[in-house]
Amino acid sequence: MPESKTSFAEPAAPDFANWSCPLPLADYPTIVMGHGGGGKLGNELVEHLFLPAFTNPALENLGDAAALDLGSGRIAMSTDSFVVQPLFFPGGSIGELAVNGTVNDLAVSGATPKYLSASFILEEGFPLSQLAAIVESMAAAAKNAGVQIVTGDTKVVERGHGDGCYINTAGIGVLRNGIQVGPHRAQPGDAILISGFIGDHGMAIMSVREGLEFESQIRSDCAALNGMIATVLDAAGGSVHAMRDPTRGGLASTLNEIAHASGVGIAIDEKSLPVRPEVQSACELLGLDPVYVANEGKVVLFVDDEAADVVLDLLRGHPLGCNAARIGQVTAEHKGLLVARTAMGSNRVIPLQIGEQLPRIC
Amino acid sequence: MKYLNEFRDGEVAQRMAREIHAVTTRPWKIMEVCGGQTHSIIKNGIDQMLPAGPEASVEMIHGPGCPVCVTPLELIDKALAIAAQPGVIFCSFGDMLRVPGTDKDLFQIKGEGGDVRIVYSPLDVVELAAKNPEKQVVFFGVGFETTAPANAMSVHVARRRGLKNFSVLVSHVLVPPAISAILSAPENHVQAFLLAGHVCSVMGYWEYPPLAEKFRVPMVVTGFEPLDLLDGIRRTVLQLEQGKHEVENAYERIVTFQGNQPAQKMLSEVFEVTDRAWRGIGVIPKSGWRLSEAYREFDAEDRFQISGIRTVESPLCRAGDVLRGVIKPAECGAFGKQCTPRHPLGATMVSSEGACAAYYNYGRFLSAEQLAGAGSGLTHA
Amino acid sequence: MCLAIPGRVDEVFEENGLKMGKVNFGGIVKRVCLDFVPEIAVNDYAIVHVGFAIERVDQETAERTLEVFRKMGVLEEELADGEEAALMAARRAPSNCPDGSCEPASQQVSESASQRGSVTGRE
Numbered sequence: 001m002p003e004s005k006t007s008f009a010e011p012a013a014p015d016f017a018n019w020s021c022p023l024p025l026a027d028y029p030t031i032v033m034g035h036g037g038g039g040k041l042g043n044e045l046v047e048h049l050f051l052p053a054f055t056n057p058a059l060e061n062l063g064d065a066a067a068l069d070l071g072s073g074r075i076a077m078s079t080d081s082f083v084v085q086p087l088f089f090p091g092g093s094i095g096e097l098a099v100n101g102t103v104n105d106l107a108v109s110g111a112t113p114k115y116l117s118a119s120f121i122l123e124e125g126f127p128l129s130q131l132a133a134i135v136e137s138m139a140a141a142a143k144n145a146g147v148q149i150v151t152g153d154t155k156v157v158e159r160g161h162g163d164g165c166y167i168n169t170a171g172i173g174v175l176r177n178g179i180q181v182g183p184h185r186a187q188p189g190d191a192i193l194i195s196g197f198i199g200d201h202g203m204a205i206m207s208v209r210e211g212l213e214f215e216s217q218i219r220s221d222c223a224a225l226n227g228m229i230a231t232v233l234d235a236a237g238g239s240v241h242a243m244r245d246p247t248r249g250g251l252a253s254t255l256n257e258i259a260h261a262s263g264v265g266i267a268i269d270e271k272s273l274p275v276r277p278e279v280q281s282a283c284e285l286l287g288l289d290p291v292y293v294a295n296e297g298k299v300v301l302f303v304d305d306e307a308a309d310v311v312l313d314l315l316r317g318h319p320l321g322c323n324a325a326r327i328g329q330v331t332a333e334h335k336g337l338l339v340a341r342t343a344m345g346s347n348r349v350i351p352l353q354i355g356e357q358l359p360r361i362c
Numbered sequence: 363m364k365y366l367n368e369f370r371d372g373e374v375a376q377r378m379a380r381e382i383h384a385v386t387t388r389p390w391k392i393m394e395v396c397g398g399q400t401h402s403i404i405k406n407g408i409d410q411m412l413p414a415g416p417e418a419s420v421e422m423i424h425g426p427g428c429p430v431c432v433t434p435l436e437l438i439d440k441a442l443a444i445a446a447q448p449g450v451i452f453c454s455f456g457d458m459l460r461v462p463g464t465d466k467d468l469f470q471i472k473g474e475g476g477d478v479r480i481v482y483s484p485l486d487v488v489e490l491a492a493k494n495p496e497k498q499v500v501f502f503g504v505g506f507e508t509t510a511p512a513n514a515m516s517v518h519v520a521r522r523r524g525l526k527n528f529s530v531l532v533s534h535v536l537v538p539p540a541i542s543a544i545l546s547a548p549e550n551h552v553q554a555f556l557l558a559g560h561v562c563s564v565m566g567y568w569e570y571p572p573l574a575e576k577f578r579v580p581m582v583v584t585g586f587e588p589l590d591l592l593d594g595i596r597r598t599v600l601q602l603e604q605g606k607h608e609v610e611n612a613y614e615r616i617v618t619f620q621g622n623q624p625a626q627k628m629l630s631e632v633f634e635v636t637d638r639a640w641r642g643i644g645v646i647p648k649s650g651w652r653l654s655e656a657y658r659e660f661d662a663e664d665r666f667q668i669s670g671i672r673t674v675e676s677p678l679c680r681a682g683d684v685l686r687g688v689i690k691p692a693e694c695g696a697f698g699k700q701c702t703p704r705h706p707l708g709a710t711m712v713s714s715e716g717a718c719a720a721y722y723n724y725g726r727f728l729s730a731e732q733l734a735g736a737g738s739g740l741t742h743a
Numbered sequence: 744m745c746l747a748i749p750g751r752v753d754e755v756f757e758e759n760g761l762k763m764g765k766v767n768f769g770g771i772v773k774r775v776c777l778d779f780v781p782e783i784a785v786n787d788y789a790i791v792h793v794g795f796a797i798e799r800v801d802q803e804t805a806e807r808t809l810e811v812f813r814k815m816g817v818l819e820e821e822l823a824d825g826e827e828a829a830l831m832a833a834r835r836a837p838s839n840c841p842d843g844s845c846e847p848a849s850q851q852v853s854e855s856a857s858q859r860g861s862v863t864g865r866e
Contacts, residue, residue, distance in 0.1 A: 277770055278769065278770040278771055280363070281769035281770055281771040282771050284748050284769075285748055285768055285771060287746045342405075342407055343375075344372050344376070344406050344407055344408070344588055345372055345376060345411075346407020346408075346411060347410075348406075349723070349724055351722070354460075354703045355460070355469075358456035358457075359456040359482060360455065360457045360746060361457060361482075361505070361745075361746055361792070361793050362397055362401075362430060362457050362505075362745065362746060363748070363768060363769035364749065364751070364769070364788070365749040365788060365800055365805050366748065366749055368809050369812075374813055374815070377815050378812065381815055398745045398746060455793070483793050483795070484793060485776060485794060506745070508792055509745075509792065509793060511795065511797065512776075512792065512793045512795040515761075515776065515778065519761070523759075558745065560747045560790070560797065561745065563747075563790065563798040564797055589812050593812065614804050614808065615800055615801045615802075615804040616798050616801070617798075622780075622797060622798055624778070624779045624780070628779070
């Protein structure tokens with residue numbers, strides 16, 4: 001199957017040899033309105049593209065809903081939609097984002113992710129080869145994260161709408177026994193940890209948009225965090241008060257949200273924020289601040305001060321957390337505000353950004 | 363990054379700040395003209411490091427060097443009108459997207475279906491024009507002297523390539539007339555200037571000695587990184603304490619007295635001096651550039667002939683007073699209330715280097731005690 | 744105005760009648776127009792604004808400037824006797840000392856803060 005990570009040229013066409021239906025999809029190299037119509041064309045997409053990629057018993061029943069076993073514990077459910085442009089970028093695609101993003105939402109809530117739904121809204125004319133590449137990457141991501149994609153849907157919108165491909169997901173997970181994490185649970189004195197470099201994903205996207213060449217390419221950090229989080233919760237679950245993955249709006253937005261939800265202040269040290277040198281340079285060039293740039297494979301944790309070193313070691317021992325760092329502390333001062341100590345020794349407030357950060361020249 | 367990070371050394375900065383404390387014996391007011399310097403001062407808390415005693419102090423007054431902030435409302439409204447037209451690709455630097463016109467901003471026009479694009483370089487706009495011959499490609503040419511050579515080059519290249527669908531909406535403003543206007547105002551209390559380092563790298567600083575002489579104020583060409591700003595401030599204070607009024611260059615690694623000759627040559631070919639209205643300030647004579655006769659065909663205002671613009675500024679907005687350094691943002695009655703980055707009344711609250719936005723975003727509505735409390739929250743690095 | 748960043752010129756070439764280059768900003772390489780710095784060469788540093796080099800960075804001057812900056816205030820600190828050193832320490836901006844062996848940061852800042860008064864109430 002086409003490897004979408006190494007280049008942005010259009011992925012190769014899927015292998016149509018096994019597609020033996022009366023209307024072979026090879027005759028329709030692009031998506032047409034009929035693919036969303038619930039008829040033969042739509043069924044072929046399911047039979048020959050989605051099913052083989054996502055293969056699992058629940059899905060194969062092809063019912064209107066998937067019948068699942070979840071045990072008797074409490075359940076966590078999340079939902080998200082993915083509209084990223086470009087669809088393929090260094091380090092991933094909309095497919096990985098969709099699976100990993102959903103898995104991560106469940107994992108940072110203290111749940112073990114189990115099942116996902118995947119709904120596609122496709123634009124008429126969207127190349128099948130690109131859809132196949134996206135689906136393949138979702139299958140790989142799901143396998144890697146240990147989750148199954150058990151139900152889905154496809155709709156097609158007219159040419160000119162839909163930016164090629166939008167994906168909506170819902171995710172279901174089983175909450176760990178006794179887990180008590182939430183954005184409202186951060187307490188003064190808590191240590192704040194980040195699992196690695198910030199700003200990789202947003203700058204990887206921006207680099208494609210702005211045509212920035214990099215000697216060493218900035219790749220999205222898109223990754224499933226449930227394995228690493230499980231390691232931490234297994235060892236120190238009682239000491240973790242809050243977790244979040246800082247996606248859109250970056251670290252700054254996430255910290256502001258938690259400060260607000262928990263009614264606490266947050267103090268961080270700018271010098272301790274881990275930023276890849278190329279990401280720093282790209283941000284300088286475009287006038288962007290890394291604290292506002294999106295991440296797709298990082299988690300922020302608020303932990304008991306006493307447990308901080310243990311958790312930091314656990315993170316650093318995991319391939320996804322090798323650049324983990326302690327970046328600050330929760331305080332009872334300046335409630336609801338995120339304040340950073342600058343390299344100059346002065347303090348500055350880092351507020352919620354209005355809308356997306358735009359490149360600037362001034 | 364080389365020649366950038368070294369000039370952000372916190373320890374050296376603190377030592378330099380102590381030097382400034384050591385030489386300051388009276389209260390001084392220094393204006394940094396350039397919005398980029400305002401941004402850097404507030405973000406790095408440079409102003410927090412300066413002496414602030416009852417008798418010896420250095421106060422930074424933020425000047426109108428924010429081209430986004432001073433672009434006249436009427437021109438913004440014209441830009442919006444052009445961008446909303448079908449068949450137009452409207453290109454702009456990111457800074458202009460959220461500047462409020464009378465009703466809307468470019469971002470909203472984009473949301474309503476206008477083809478508005480953010481560009482990094484003016485040459486990108488020329489390429490767009492070449493690739494889209496059936497569309498009118500318009501570039502919002504905003505900026506001080508730093509940006510003008512790049513904008514001039516884009517028009518020059520467009521003419522050389524015979525592009526008939528390229529035009530520029532020009533809003534260029536000049537620093538020396540602004541300084542003159544500020545110093546001439548009866549309510550002025552600015553005693554010295556930090557001159558804009560990148561403007562001077564293009565234009566040199568030969569224009570300033572007559573001003574320094576006429577108004578008897580010291581002026582120091584200053585860079586943008588914390589160490590550069592502190593050095594510029596230090597030299598300015600030294601001059602003030604010694605009663606001097608000279609023009610000094612504290613940004614020697616980039617700036618020469620004559621400036622960049624090839625850039626100035628391009629400027630004199632493509633642009634000519636004109637009177638310009640500065641939003642919030644009014645018309646300053648000979649304070650801007652427009653396209654010269656030879657290049658007038660590329661002027662978007664001429665090409666699009668937008669009429670019937672009725673501009674209405676918010677009566678609450680005191681951006682003009684902020685831009686002239688008469689008040690600090692927090693002293694405006696609407697600051698943080700009717701006027702916030704989410705609902706800006708004027709350009710100084712929108713622009714990334716506008717003083718009001720800088721104050722709001724970097725928390726200058728907190729008292730110094732509250733900010734100090736923030737520091738005590740950190741016990742680990 | 745004027746977000747301009749220094750970068751190293753890695754390549755120089757001509758395109759469409761303009762002198763162009765590939766400039767390296769700490770690992771990020773961008774195409775930049777070098778037409779305003781005709782004398783610039785590979786391995787020189789340029790200051791770049793909106794995709795144009797507006798001047799060459801004089802590296803010798805840059806190093807010299809840094810030297811001067813780094814020396815500032817060092818001699819005074821070394822020579823100061825105990826009392827002066829304490830005064831200087833008091834004026835110093837708050838440190839980020841992790842083990843608390845320096846003066847508590849909040850104490851120092853409060854001193855200068857009470858001199859300055861509230862930021863919003865100023866003037």
